[in-house]
Amino acid sequence: MFEKLLSLIGAKRHREDSPVSQKKRKRCKCPICTEVIVKCVITNCGHTFCEYCLEQSMMYSSSCPLCRKKISASSYIPCKSIDNFIRSQLTEKQKESYFLRLDLTAKWNEDKKLKDSKVGMKIDALNTDGIWCPAVIQLKIDNGEKNSLLYVHFENGECSYDEILSETSKKIAPAGFFTARNITKYRMGSIAAIGNTNY
Numbered sequence: 249m250f251e252k253l254l255s256l257i258g259a260k261r262h263r264e265d266s267p268v269s270q271k272k273r274k275r276c277k278c279p280i281c282t283e284v285i286v287k288c289v290i291t292n293c294g295h296t297f298c299e300y301c302l303e304q305s306m307m308y309s310s311s312c313p314l315c316r317k318k319i320s321a322s323s324y325i326p327c328k329s330i331d332n333f334i335r336s337q338l339t340e341k342q343k344e345s346y347f348l349r350l351d352l353t354a355k356w357n358e359d360k361k362l363k364d365s366k367v368g369m370k371i372d373a374l375n376t377d378g379i380w381c382p383a384v385i386q387l388k389i390d391n392g393e394k395n396s397l398l399y400v401h402f403e404n405g406e407c408s409y410d411e412i413l414s415e416t417s418k419k420i421a422p423a424g425f426f427t428a429r430n431i432t433k434y435r436m437g438s439i440a441a442i443g444n445t446n447y
C-alpha cells in the first residue's frame with residue numbers, strides 16, 4: 249500500500265514536470281507581462297490578463313491588448329477559479345514573485361480607492377470615451393446600507409457633463425491618480441473634447 253502511494257506520488261511529480269504541465273503553465277501566462285497571471289481578469293472578448301497589467305494598458309488604449317476589441321472598465325470581470333488553479337500550479341521558483349505582484353496589485357487597488365468623499369472634492373473620473381478627466385463631487389447621496397452615490401461633474405476642455413456613480417465605482421479615483429500622469433491618451437482626450445482635429 250505504502251509502496252503504491254510512493255509510486256503514485258512519483259508519478260504525480262513526473263506529471264508536474266512533464267511537457268504537458270509546462271504547456272498548461274504557459275497557458276496561464278499574461279500576454280502583457282509574460283509572467284504567471286496575478287489576479288486574473290477576463291474581458292468581454294474572452295481574453296485573460298493580470299488585473300494590474302490590463303488597467304495599466306487601459307490607461308493608454310481602450311482596446312484589448314490581444315484582439316483590439318474595444319473594452320471598458322465595466323467590461324472585464326475577475327476570474328477566481330483561474331486564480332485558484334494558477335495558485336495550485338505555482339512552482340517554488342514562481343511563488344516569491346507571484347506574491348510580490350499580488351501585494352503590488354492590492355496596493356494599486358487601495359491607492360485607487362476614493363477615501364472620505366465629500367461635496368466639493370476634486371476627483372478623477374472616467375468619461376464615456378474611457379478617458380480619465382478631472383471631476384468634482386457636486387452631491388453625495390446617502391444610499392442607506394449600500395454605498396453612497398456621488399453626483400459627479402466632469403470637466404474636460406469645453407466638454408462637461410454629469411454622472412451619478414457609486415462611491416466604490418471603478419470609474420472614480422483620487423484627484424490626479426490618473427490625470428496627473430503624462431499619458432498621451434489624456435492629452436488626446438482633451439484635444440478631442442475641444443474638437444481640434446488639426447493636431
Ligand SMILES: [Zn+2]
Nearest residue numbers: 278281298301
Ligand atoms: Zn500581467
Ligand SMILES: [Zn+2]
Nearest residue numbers: 293295312315
Ligand atoms: Zn481580446
